[in-house]
Amino acid sequence: MEQDHYNVIIIGSGPAGLFAAMRLERLGIDRIAVIDRKPYPAGGLLNDGKLNFDHRIGIDLDELQLDPSTANRYIEEVKRVFVGFPECRxxxxxxxxxxxxSLRGMARENDVEFIAPEQWHWGTDNGKAMVDYLRDRVKATAFLLGVDVASIEEDGKGGYRCFCTEEQKKVVCSAKAVLAAPGRSGAYWFRDAADxxxxxxxxxxxxxxxRFELQKKFYDTVTDTVYDPKFIFNTARHHDRVRTFCTNPGGRVRQENYLNFKLVNGDTLSGRKTPNTNFALINTVALTKPLSDTTEYGRMIAMQFFLLGGGSPIVQRVGDFREGRRSSRTTFNSRTRHFDALKATCKAVPGDITLGMPARIIDNLWESLKKLDKIVPGILHPSSLMYAPEIKFFDTRFPTDANLETNVKGIFVAGDGAGKSxxxxxxxxxxxxxAQGIAEKFSLS
Ligand SMILES: Cc1cc2nc3c(=O)[nH]c(=O)nc-3n(C[C@H](O)[C@H](O)[C@H](O)COP(=O)(O)OP(=O)(O)OC[C@H]3O[C@@H](n4cnc5c(N)ncnc54)[C@H](O)[C@@H]3O)c2cc1C
Incomplete structure (x- = not known):
């Protein structure tokens, strides 16, 4: 069994891991290793690449213990790096x-909050070039790719050992500090490892x-002004929060594969556009007693769709949903005298989303869509499509200090997989x- 020694091991080469490595190098820390189970360092940087430079979007100030002006300083810093990539527009x-x-005014009239952040985009097809550009900035860091971290243990000397597998081979890496940035795909693994x-x-x-998909022309009035508009609804019936998220003008709906289920998502290419636009419409769900484990709840919903869709996500036309009937393959892309066909960009099974989604969530989503149709008339065209399930698991949170160090000294967390972004x-x-927290720790020791 091989053994390598580092000062810092970063698990995950997504934006959290790469920016941590960049900062550690800048602060003069050497012997840094980034480990990723994928053969290419990237994480979610290969997906779409819409950037929201606004502390109200994608940044939980409480979780990061930041005030808005400090958050803005970090945003400016991150922005300087990303917008230096020529294809980021x-x-x-x-x-x-x-x-x-005027959009904000129309939203307000319908009791809807509207947020328009400064946004930049590079497109899925430029993802690899973006990652190469970032990787060029972390020249002194070792990248251990295709290496899966199975477990983390204390080494008895104040540091940690990561037990990994690389193909069939077992590898052990040790470090004084570990930064876990495993993203959503590694969140469940890390939850077990953390236990x-x-x-x-x-x-x-x-x-x-x-994920809502419609003809692009119906939403252009908004997306020509704000590429990824954020509408936030507080529903009248259940007093729940619903929001639009991840809009892709000219984009495509995509499937994400997990072990026991599939989810939907969306992206856009920078060059080749479709005649459609899609966005997520999601309902925030928090649970208390007797079940607080939101992961399990979300997984049960996802697995129900997997069962109903024969292993695929389900898609339903708005026209069918209104009539209370399932969509079927024969009528799906039909063109009638009254409306154009909308060609679905994702292979999902035509069916009935109300069979798999809890009633409260369906109520909330439909109420929100009806409000949105008042702000952007036409979106509830019968040909528009509703794909399910779209679920964002950011559920496991690790209490940390302001340096993102956990209750176990020397173990730091960052990124989506630890509920920090x-x-x-x-x-x-x-x-x-x-990274700053780790560097500070080293300067004190
Ligand atoms: C289709 C799609 C489109 C998206 N579009 C956007 C967008 O336009 N804008 C936006 O801001 N966000 C978008 N996102 C979300 C974005 O990708 C994430 O918010 C972001 O990548 C999170 O960064 P991270 O560093 O926390 O984790 P990630 O980027 O997920 O990186 C985590 C890395 O850790 C590795 N890993 C996990 N566990 C282990 C282990 N045990 N051993 C070794 N390696 C491990 C994984 O392989 C992965 O590479 C999109 C996501 C998807 C799926």
Missing amino acids: QVTMVENNIKID GLGLRHTFGPIDVGI RGIVGAAISGIIA
Whole structure:
């Protein structure tokens, strides 16, 4: 069994891990290793690449223990790095934009909050070039790729050992500090690993909902002004929070594969556009007694869809939903005298989303869509599509100090998988904060 020694091991090469490595190098820390089970360092940086430079989006100020002005300083810092990549383009200008004021006014009239952040975008097809650009900034860091961390244990000398597998081979790496930035895909693994180490954790809310796809022309009035508009609804019936999220003008709906289920998501290419736009509409769900484990709840919903869809997500036309009937393959892309066909960009099974989604969530989503249709008339065209399930698991939270060090000294956390962010910019910021905490620890020891 091989054994390597480092000062810092970072688990995960997404934005949290890469920005942490960048900051550690800048602070003069050497012998840094980034470990990722994937053969290419990237995490979610290969997905779409919409950047929201606004502390109200994707950044939980309480969780990161930041005030808005400090958060803005970090945002500026992260922005300087990302926008240095030539293919990253500004897609929403907020300064003196009277169209934004009028959209905000229309939303307010319908009791809806509207947020228009400054936004930039590079597109899924530029993802690899973006990752190469970032990786070029961390030249002194060792990248152990295709290496899966199975468990973390104390080494008895104040540091930690990560037990890993690389193909069939077992590898052990040790370090004085470990930064866990495993993203959503590694969140459940880390939850188990954290239990073994004695890390405290709590359950946060999850977001459950649908991916809505419509003809691009119906939403252009909004997306021509704000690329990824954020509408936030407080529902009248259940007093729950629903929001639009991750809008992709000219984009495609995608499936994400997990062990026992599939979820839907969306992205856009920078060059090739579709005639459709899609966005997520998600309902925040928090649970208390007797079940506080929101992960289990979300997984049960996802597995129910997996069962109903024969292993695929389900898609239902708005026209069918209104009539209370399932969608079927024969009528799906039909063109009638009254409306154009909308060609679905994702292979999902036509069915009935109300069979798999709890009634309260369906009520909330439909109430929100009806309000949105008042602000952007036409979106509830019968041909528009609702794909389910779209679920955002950011649920396991690890209490930390302001340096993102957990109750187990020397174990730091960052990024989406530890509940510290919800998106690329927030993940990058949390990586920087954790790196500063680690460097500070080394300067004191
Ligand atoms: C389709 C899609 C589109 C998206 N579009 C956007 C967008 O436009 N804008 C935006 O802000 N966000 C978007 N996101 C979300 C964004 O990708 C995440 O918020 C972000 O990547 C989180 O960063 P992270 O560093 O916390 O984790 P990640 O980027 O997920 O990186 C975690 C890494 O850890 C590795 N890992 C996990 N466990 C282990 C282990 N045990 N051993 C070794 N390696 C491990 C994983 O392989 C992964 O590479 C999108 C996500 C998806 C799925």
